[in-house]
Amino acid sequence: MNETVRPIDLTRRETFDHWTSVTIRFSDQDPLGHVNNVAIASYVEASRTMLIRPFLLQEKYPELDFALVHLEIDYKGEFTYPGTVDVGGRIARLGRKSFTTAYGLFVDDACVATAGSVNCFFDTSKRQGVTPPDDVRTLFERRIAAQPV
Amino acid sequence: MNETVRPIDLTRRETFDHWTSVTIRFSDQDPLGHVNNVAIASYVEASRTMLIRPFLLQEKYPELDFALVHLEIDYKGEFTYPGTVDVGGRIARLGRKSFTTAYGLFVDDACVATAGSVNCFFDTSKRQGVTPPDDVRTLFERRIAAQPV
Amino acid sequence: MNETVRPIDLTRRETFDHWTSVTIRFSDQDPLGHVNNVAIASYVEASRTMLIRPFLLQEKYPELDFALVHLEIDYKGEFTYPGTVDVGGRIARLGRKSFTTAYGLFVDDACVATAGSVNCFFDTSKRQGVTPPDDVRTLFERRIAAQPV
Amino acid sequence: MNETVRPIDLTRRETFDHWTSVTIRFSDQDPLGHVNNVAIASYVEASRTMLIRPFLLQEKYPELDFALVHLEIDYKGEFTYPGTVDVGGRIARLGRKSFTTAYGLFVDDACVATAGSVNCFFDTSKRQGVTPPDDVRTLFERRIAAQPV
Numbered sequence: 001m002n003e004t005v006r007p008i009d010l011t012r013r014e015t016f017d018h019w020t021s022v023t024i025r026f027s028d029q030d031p032l033g034h035v036n037n038v039a040i041a042s043y044v045e046a047s048r049t050m051l052i053r054p055f056l057l058q059e060k061y062p063e064l065d066f067a068l069v070h071l072e073i074d075y076k077g078e079f080t081y082p083g084t085v086d087v088g089g090r091i092a093r094l095g096r097k098s099f100t101t102a103y104g105l106f107v108d109d110a111c112v113a114t115a116g117s118v119n120c121f122f123d124t125s126k127r128q129g130v131t132p133p134d135d136v137r138t139l140f141e142r143r144i145a146a147q148p149v
Numbered sequence: 150m151n152e153t154v155r156p157i158d159l160t161r162r163e164t165f166d167h168w169t170s171v172t173i174r175f176s177d178q179d180p181l182g183h184v185n186n187v188a189i190a191s192y193v194e195a196s197r198t199m200l201i202r203p204f205l206l207q208e209k210y211p212e213l214d215f216a217l218v219h220l221e222i223d224y225k226g227e228f229t230y231p232g233t234v235d236v237g238g239r240i241a242r243l244g245r246k247s248f249t250t251a252y253g254l255f256v257d258d259a260c261v262a263t264a265g266s267v268n269c270f271f272d273t274s275k276r277q278g279v280t281p282p283d284d285v286r287t288l289f290e291r292r293i294a295a296q297p298v
Numbered sequence: 299m300n301e302t303v304r305p306i307d308l309t310r311r312e313t314f315d316h317w318t319s320v321t322i323r324f325s326d327q328d329p330l331g332h333v334n335n336v337a338i339a340s341y342v343e344a345s346r347t348m349l350i351r352p353f354l355l356q357e358k359y360p361e362l363d364f365a366l367v368h369l370e371i372d373y374k375g376e377f378t379y380p381g382t383v384d385v386g387g388r389i390a391r392l393g394r395k396s397f398t399t400a401y402g403l404f405v406d407d408a409c410v411a412t413a414g415s416v417n418c419f420f421d422t423s424k425r426q427g428v429t430p431p432d433d434v435r436t437l438f439e440r441r442i443a444a445q446p447v
Numbered sequence: 448m449n450e451t452v453r454p455i456d457l458t459r460r461e462t463f464d465h466w467t468s469v470t471i472r473f474s475d476q477d478p479l480g481h482v483n484n485v486a487i488a489s490y491v492e493a494s495r496t497m498l499i500r501p502f503l504l505q506e507k508y509p510e511l512d513f514a515l516v517h518l519e520i521d522y523k524g525e526f527t528y529p530g531t532v533d534v535g536g537r538i539a540r541l542g543r544k545s546f547t548t549a550y551g552l553f554v555d556d557a558c559v560a561t562a563g564s565v566n567c568f569f570d571t572s573k574r575q576g577v578t579p580p581d582d583v584r585t586l587f588e589r590r591i592a593a594q595p596v
Contacts, residue, residue, distance in 0.1 A: 023171050023172045025194065045174065046176075054253075082199060
């Protein structure tokens, strides 16, 4: 995944045109007095689902969803409750049965984390990976082409 | 707690003048396809900490905090990701070493849950309940007096 | 709920013959350095689902489940990671469309919390409360009769 | 990290001699009906803290802790509540101010996920990375030498 994600600087807000705001919760913090890494994984997921769901055409394909295959997160700096994390998300690459996504997490002007994930298209009835329909594929391709360089 | 909390209608937005917005996360949902009760407890806590912390004067009393003694939540209706929950909070009653709080949780115009809690003033160094200083007490009393009837 | 739950002493292990062990996680702790109340709600739920699911006969009634209507938790003492919480659960009362449950949470010999919940039988297809089938009802009644006094 | 972690096969139980068992919770599951990736990050953390804490000599060095710099998880197969995840953990490499760890997560005989993390030694008072004391360093080195090949 690295070769496709890394050339893009995920620590800059300009890299993203899709944003999901997540409010930090008191219980996201751990005994070190900062937001715990597990909570940060939930912020990334909030962005991922908002980013991808519109392209799955689930009204037309009710059994089409996606599942996480690989997740990686780089923690850039600690932050605390209260506050809001702005998660920028982008589709990095579309494969035949999978796609990669990339994220930047910001508190005000500071990038607090970056993340990447590999996801497979998933049939919720067969419980296995699938090749997406052509119109779904087209939606992904158009979105990728429209993203900031 | 019931006698002090219940006369106030927690299902109406007008009951509250303190609001905390919490964004719902995909992972807050469970296999029933709705937001899980455990996540709702974290929404109530987000409100509770925002409501109470300003009155603890922690810059002056760094070891003064509060701990939960009793929590109750009434679930009024199911709701789903994505969305935002507006949590209204109020201080219901001030005791000698404890205080009660009450909450209403709203998604748009619908009250999705109400909650109440009993909390004790807590010394984080001694790890036990304490009587709060007079100026903290005064802040609580003023806040209670200022709340909507 | 109080009148049915309270006569039974939930702080004694002898009150329970159904046990669910839950391992504490580092991320269950908050900046006060103890297990957060939100995590404790997840321990209660782990017990509740293990206690109730066998009686729902979901192989026969695939759309029958239950949903939480009311939850209350009393926090008896702080505890920390690592460790295991033994959650004792019992059915307190069976109504026409709902039932109440009661819990005691123990770390070694210490009761760290007690809890109670009101739950309704829930049709996952209609998304509403339902009256349970007679054989489900019978299973609940038998379980209640067999519990320790 | 890949070059140091990957030669070791994290999908085999024989790779590990440090085990942490984590009980799955109902609320760990999401609307896809399986354990959510965010919960899996909390399982990895449970192992990480149990694996590393004994080597930090926190009684002697109360301000020495560690913080997560990078986390990656590979999801190998879905699994559900109820059950227990056995998390095998090992220290992969010791650097001057950081160390890498590697994990295999198993449900019965199935490897459901593998993970790796980069962690820095962290001074909780200065809130920054630090070089560990020599005796801590020696403990890490001995542990690494004793691990299964």
